[in-house]
Structure formats: C-alpha cells, structure tokens
Amino acid sequence: MDCRHFALRVDDWLDGRLNLAERQLMQSHVERCPGCRRGYEDAGALRATLRMLPAPAVRPGFAERALATAAAAPRRGRQAMLGMALAASLVLGLGVAMILFAVRPEPVHTVVLTVRQPESVRLVFNAGKPLPGATLSLSLPENVEIVGFGERRELTWQTDLDEGENLLRLPLVAHGPAGGELVARVSRGASSRTFRLKIEVRGADAAGASPALRASV
Amino acid sequence: MRPQVEFLHRLAWRFTGSVADAEDLVQDVLLKLYPRREELAGIEQLRPWLAKVLYRQYVDFVRQRARSPVAVPAEDGQGADDPVEALAAAQDGPDGDAERGDLRARILAALEQLSPEQRAVVTMHDVEGYSLEELKPILGAPLGTLKSRLHRARQRLRVQLGMEPFSALERVKR
Numbered sequence: 077m078d079c080r081h082f083a084l085r086v087d088d089w090l091d092g093r094l095n096l097a098e099r100q101l102m103q104s105h106v107e108r109c110p111g112c113r114r115g116y117e118d119a120g121a122l123r124a125t126l127r128m129l130p131a132p133a134v135r136p137g138f139a140e141r142a143l144a145t146a147a148a149a150p151r152r153g154r155q156a157m158l159g160m161a162l163a164a165s166l167v168l169g170l171g172v173a174m175i176l177f178a179v180r181p182e183p184v185h186t187v188v189l190t191v192r193q194p195e196s197v198r199l200v201f202n203a204g205k206p207l208p209g210a211t212l213s214l215s216l217p218e219n220v221e222i223v224g225f226g227e228r229r230e231l232t233w234q235t236d237l238d239e240g241e242n243l244l245r246l247p248l249v250a251h252g253p254a255g256g257e258l259v260a261r262v263s264r265g266a267s268s269r270t271f272r273l274k275i276e277v278r279g280a281d282a283a284g285a286s287p288a289l290r291a292s293v
Numbered sequence: 294m295r296p297q298v299e300f301l302h303r304l305a306w307r308f309t310g311s312v313a314d315a316e317d318l319v320q321d322v323l324l325k326l327y328p329r330r331e332e333l334a335g336i337e338q339l340r341p342w343l344a345k346v347l348y349r350q351y352v353d354f355v356r357q358r359a360r361s362p363v364a365v366p367a368e369d370g371q372g373a374d375d376p377v378e379a380l381a382a383a384q385d386g387p388d389g390d391a392e393r394g395d396l397r398a399r400i401l402a403a404l405e406q407l408s409p410e411q412r413a414v415v416t417m418h419d420v421e422g423y424s425l426e427e428l429k430p431i432l433g434a435p436l437g438t439l440k441s442r443l444h445r446a447r448q449r450l451r452v453q454l455g456m457e458p459f460s461a462l463e464r465v466k467r
Contacts, residue, residue, distance in 0.1 A: 087440075087443065087444050087447060115451075115456075118451060118456035119447065119451065119456075121396075121456075122400070122447065122450060122451060122454065122456060123419055123447075125396050125397060125400055126400065126415070126416075126419040126420050127419065127420060127422070128397075129307075129397060129400065129401075129420050130397075131302075131303045131306045131307060132306060132312060134298065134299055134302045135312065135316075138298075138302070138316055138319075139295060139298040139299070139302075142298065142316070142319055142320045142323050143294060143295060143298070143323060143327075145320060145323070145324070146294075146320070146323035146324050146326075146327035147327060149324050149327065194324055196317060196320070196321070243313065245313075245317070247320070247324075
C-alpha cells in the first residue's frame, strides 16, 4: 500500500467500512509512515472533536412562540402549501435597512408579498448609539397583518436598541391584493424617527414565477 | 410538534452556525408542517423525515441569501449568535478544556467555509452520528456522492484547520 491509497481509504477505515484484510494493510502502513500517521491522528482528532461539538440550547420561549406563529398562520390546501413553501424560500431573509438617526430624509423601501402567504421580512435598525428604553411603534396597512397578532394593525412596545444593527423579524401576511405602507416609528425622549416600508402584493398564481426581490437601501 | 422543536433547532444550528438563522429555519419548517401535523403523527421514522424537510429548507435558505440584493446580518442583537460565543455558552463549563474549546471554535469557523451540501453531510454524519445509508434519503443523494462529499468536506476542514490534509500527490513523490 502506498500513501495515495492510504489517503483514499483512511476515511473508510475511521468510519469502520473496511474488512479485516484492508484494516491490516492500513495498520501496517500507518506504523511505518510518519506522514500518514500524523494525518491519521489529525483525522481522528477532527472526528472526535466533531462528535463532541455542542449546540446551544433553544432560547427560552422560542418553541412556544414559533408554534404559536405556525398555529396562527392562515390555512391552505396542500397544493397551496407547496406554493407557500416556495414563495417563503424566495423571500426569506429579505432585508430592509433603516438607518436610525443617521439618514434624512428616510428612504422608502419596498417589499413584495404574495397574497395569503406568510413571509419573513427583516427590518434592521441601525442605531448610532445605544438607545435603552426606546419606543417602537408599527402601523400596518389594512390588508396586511403580523402572523399571530390577528387584526391588530397598531403595535407599540418599549425596547433597548444596541449601538449598530438591531434586527426585527416580522412574519407578515397579506390578505388581499392591495398593499400599502408599513410605518415604523422609533422614539426616545423628544427624538423620534419614522420609517416607511412600501408593501406590494402579488397574486398567489405569481408565486415562484420570479424571485421578485425588490429592496433598496 | 413541540417535542421536535429542540431536534429541529439543533440541526438547524449545526447547518447554519447562527441562532437567528436556526430560529428562522425552524419557524419556516413549522409554518410549512403545522397544517400537516395529523399526517406527521402517522410517520414511523419522524426525525429522519423532519431532517429531510429541514435540509431542503436550509439549501433554499442559503441559495436565497446568495441571491438577496441586500446584506442582512445574522445577528439579532441578543448575544448568542456568534458561533464561538454560542459555543462558549454551551460547552465545557467552568472546568472546560481551553485547548479543546479553541479547536471547537476553529472547527465552527472552518465549517463556515463549506458548501451547504458539504456542511450538512459532515454535521449529520460526524456530529449527529447518522450513517451514510441513513443519509441517502435525508440528503437525497446516492451513496457514492455522499461518500465523496464527506471526504471532500473533511479534507477541506483539515486544510482550514492547518491539519494534515492527506495531499496524495505530495505523498506519492516521497
């Protein structure tokens, strides 16, 4: 056995896919070839470390929130579900940067939703300095709602914005062809900024026809 | 579906290395599957089936991100999204082995350099312990493809980590 053959089979050896005769050949080679022995040890160390790689725990409340969001999403037939999955994948991750306390006048951004299909829209608020206790208000157009919030079109809450980018994920669903404007307002003390997100809605038949990602910063 | 959320989240994190992205992936899978939960109850091997759905969603997710005209940071401002930071929160504890922790952190960074298909096969096989036979239906690829994909993924990881990459050509010359 030469080093090339050893290199080709070392994964099979470590994965236990070699028969006895092959294992003996590999063992014999690794005992007399320092380079391959080092590589074999590295491969074993990599595998052992991968096997012990921990994953972070689910954040408290995430499972309940995610299931509640899934439960509140509009029901569709099986065929429509496939369309939703496709459309969601096309729009997932769409981001709109909103520059807080930095840009004037605030630009208007555009996102495209597909009617009756929940889609994740990300708003990124870029704060020039930490803003503890800021008030964030959202106002939604008539045909658009946040999944899980029913017909509530106005939401206001207090939050701490870190310096830099602060991400807000909004699962939005449009119930009709008419779009409109989502208005986000951030205020703290006497200062406030208003941002506008233009929402366009396309018909379900158009789902998947084009990525149609139109966002501008 | 509640008992499956931890499983989905763990796999999603292994695929993405980001808590925010993992949560997005899991949310999308739950949105997709929730109306079919009665059907899920009848599936014998539920976890491999869920892993397959999650994997497809992950590949779509990566492709979509590559197409997106706007760069969106993975972080969500809640701290635990940096792979190394998240790892530090999950790993050894007060008596943790610093050297091993460092290797793990470097492995996470190296995983970032893999294609989504390579990352999926190496994490499902080497971390989660699925056999290649089990991964055929989950990852939707024949055995030979999975073997070569896994081999290349490991080779790339070893190169990224400064390990011996088994460079066959160099060895033949010796």
